[in-house]
Amino acid sequence: xxxxxxxxxxxxxxxxxxxxxxxxxxxxxxxxxxxxxxxxxxxxxxxxxxxxxxxxxxxxxxxxxxxxxxxxxxxxxxxxxxxxxxxxxxxxxxxxxxxxxxxxxxxxxxxxxxxxxxxxxxxxxxxxxxxxxxxxxxxxxxxxxxxxxxxxxxxxxxxxxxxxxxxxxxxxxxxxxxxxxxxxxxxxxxxxxxxxxxxxxxxxxxxxxxxxxxxxxxxxxxxxxxxxxxxxxxxxxxxxxxxxxxxxxxxxxxxxxxxxxxxxxxxxxxxxxxxxxxxxxxxxxxxxxxxxxxxxxxxxxxxxxxxxxxxxxxxxxxxxxxxxxxxxxxxxxxxxxxxxxxxxxxxxxxxxxxxxxxxxxxxxxxxxxxxxxxx
Amino acid sequence: xxxxxxxxxxxxxxxxxxxxxxxxxxxxxxxxxxxxxxxxxxxxxxxxxxxxxxxxxxxxxxxxxxxxxxxxxxxxxxxxxxxxxxxxxxxxxxxxxxxxxxxxxxxxxxxxxxxxxxxxxxxxxxxxxxxxxxxxxxxxxxxxxxxxxxxxxxxxxxxxxxxxxxxxxxxxxxxxxxxxxxxxxxxxxxxxxxxxxxxxxxxxxxxxxxxxxxxxxxxxxxxxxxxxxxxxxxxxx
Numbered sequence: 330x331x332x333x334x335x336x337x338x339x340x341x342x343x344x345x346x347x348x349x350x351x352x353x354x355x356x357x358x359x360x361x362x363x364x365x366x367x368x369x370x371x372x373x374x375x376x377x378x379x380x381x382x383x384x385x386x387x388x389x390x391x392x393x394x395x396x397x398x399x400x401x402x403x404x405x406x407x408x409x410x411x412x413x414x415x416x417x418x419x420x421x422x423x424x425x426x427x428x429x430x431x432x433x434x435x436x437x438x439x440x441x442x443x444x445x446x447x448x449x450x451x452x453x454x455x456x457x458x459x460x461x462x463x464x465x466x467x468x469x470x471x472x473x474x475x476x477x478x479x480x481x482x483x484x485x486x487x488x489x490x491x492x493x494x495x496x497x498x499x500x501x502x503x504x505x506x507x508x509x510x511x512x513x514x515x516x517x518x519x520x521x522x523x524x525x526x527x528x529x530x531x532x533x534x535x536x537x538x539x540x541x542x543x544x545x546x547x548x549x550x551x552x553x554x555x556x557x558x559x560x561x562x563x564x565x566x567x568x569x570x571x572x573x574x575x576x577x578x579x580x581x582x583x584x585x586x587x588x589x590x591x592x593x594x595x596x597x598x599x600x601x602x603x604x605x606x607x608x609x610x611x612x613x614x615x616x617x618x619x620x621x622x623x624x625x626x627x628x629x630x631x632x633x634x635x636x637x638x639x640x641x642x643x644x645x646x647x648x649x650x651x652x653x654x655x656x657x658x659x660x661x662x663x664x665x666x667x668x669x670x671x672x673x674x675x676x677x678x679x680x681x682x683x684x685x686x687x688x689x690x691x692x693x694x695x696x697x698x699x700x701x702x703x704x
Numbered sequence: 705x706x707x708x709x710x711x712x713x714x715x716x717x718x719x720x721x722x723x724x725x726x727x728x729x730x731x732x733x734x735x736x737x738x739x740x741x742x743x744x745x746x747x748x749x750x751x752x753x754x755x756x757x758x759x760x761x762x763x764x765x766x767x768x769x770x771x772x773x774x775x776x777x778x779x780x781x782x783x784x785x786x787x788x789x790x791x792x793x794x795x796x797x798x799x800x801x802x803x804x805x806x807x808x809x810x811x812x813x814x815x816x817x818x819x820x821x822x823x824x825x826x827x828x829x830x831x832x833x834x835x836x837x838x839x840x841x842x843x844x845x846x847x848x849x850x851x852x853x854x855x856x857x858x859x860x861x862x863x864x865x866x867x868x869x870x871x872x873x874x875x876x877x878x879x880x881x882x883x884x885x886x887x888x889x890x891x892x893x894x895x896x897x898x899x900x901x902x903x904x905x906x907x908x909x910x911x912x913x914x915x916x917x918x919x920x921x922x923x924x925x926x927x928x929x930x931x932x933x934x935x936x937x938x939x940x941x
Contacts, residue, residue: 566872571871638822645868
């Protein structure tokens with residue numbers, strides 16, 4: 330019998346090899362490619378290669394009017410679109426000094442927080458699925474469906490909302506919406522208990538996240554990490570408190586912080602944030618006043634010359650809009666600084682020396698949304 | 705903890721430029737829906753900026769002159785009309801400018817009210833001192849927020865804008881540097897803030913700014929074979 334000879338491979342311990350993770354891979358949650366240099370099962374260097382769904386939103390901003398660019402902002406992170414439109418609307422309102430009626434602000438807070446919960450639910454379910462547990466995502470989508478139905482009723486869309494307008498919101502909410510939101514709060518709290526029993530306490534899950542993917546506070550500072558990643562590293566920073574916008578300073582809520590710096594800490598931050606969002610919704614629904622939902626806005630909107638910055642706390646962190654006006658009807662420049670972009674920058678350093686399976690756990694803990702990176 | 709914004713402004717003083725041209729007002733707004741032959745006309749009154757009342761007075765006098773010189777130019781009117789029309793069209797635009805009081809030219813080191821700008825401090829630094837400025841930010845515990853560019857083709861300038869934030873105090877600081885559009889070169893700050901690495905690479909993609917000392921400026925968001933810089937104002941798809 331003719332047995333083929335083995336190919337000489339040299340010293341296997343001294344050699345590294347390169348593999349591609351993605352661009353089409355379920356663990357990257359979209360079209361993200363990661364070039365991995367591996368030493369056996371360990372990562373020597375991991376280089377993310379984004380840009381596969383780059384759409385050049387910033388250029389689009391320069392050739393349409395302020396109002397026409399508004400729908401674009403909800404296509405950046407399609408899972409927390411409300412907060413993204415909020416940032417752009419807020420920036421224009423700040424520059425043009427537009428008044429927003431108090432009822433509209435309440436509606437914005439309620440819808441933003443509902444959107445944040447739905448965004449965290451997807452992140453939660455997808456994360457567990459990355460680690461091999463399929464059941465939780467079905468529960469998560471079931472609950473998320475309730476939120477999407479609620480928001481669909483008032484906004485007309487299920488994901489890419491364009492509900493906020495300069496100076497208010499485009500449509501009023503009815504009693505039914507407020508009632509459904511109020512009923513959702515105790516329901517979701519009960520579900521959270523179930524989630525904790527199902528996943529948080531699960532020993533297999535704990536082994537996959539506890540102590541995995543440490544990201545220190547200093548590293549967060551140097552890379553500009555934000556959102557749950559930052560708060561899981563022991564930094565109590567939340568844009569809703571640090572740069573208060575809308576009427577968030579009127580609500581009583583905590584900023585969840587964990588000091589363990591690992592994937593579990595980031596997980597717990599998100600779980601606690603759902604509870605804090607429920608608290609905000611509860612307070613806002615109880616206090617929402619009657620009145621106007623749209624302030625006075627000039628028909629042809631021209632912003633004064635200069636730069637304006639406006640940041641919001643989105644599901645994944647700090648989203649900064651930096652607009653520049655030359656006094657015309659169109660933006661001179663729109664800069665969109667997105668949370669997933671900055672959170673992914675630290676992946677290269679944080680994943681060094683990790684095992685590949687753990688690196689995927691780390692990547693899932695960053696809760697990436699690829700259109701948010703690529704814009 | 706963090707030092708106050710006034711102290712920080714003082715520390716920025718030696719890094720800032722001595723004098724600077726105010727950029728945005730010199731930009732001519734696009735003649736949006738106006739008829740085509742009018743296009744070059746509104747440029748003239750708009751560049752005056754502050755002298756808008758004078759510009760508004762001129763078109764009022766202008767129609768009187770041709771009517772005296774030619775009593776009944778029935779056939780000539782279509783040819784003559786573009787000029788008064790051109791002078792008339794900026795009129796609705798011109799009154800829209802005065803209500804906003806002309807803002808005082810910003811100083812190189814400018815402390816803003818956060819409610820107005822979303823910023824606490826904005827500094828225009830010398831292009832050669834961006835690294836020193838980043839070191840200053842690093843020393844005071846600021847975190848990097850973003851790096852981006854801005855194109856000013858009329859002034860033949862490119863701007864690089866660095867945003868920073870402070871986690872504990874919530875202070876927001878931005879500094880900007882101006883470089884020539886012909887040879888856009890500026891030092892990288894990614895050695896101090898590794899987070900700037902990707903931002904600078906993206907800025908290179910979009911504006912063609914060359915960050916000296918950067919480890920890799922190959923196309924990032926754009927396709928691998930991209931040779932264009934889409935956020936330059938003269939970019940044509």
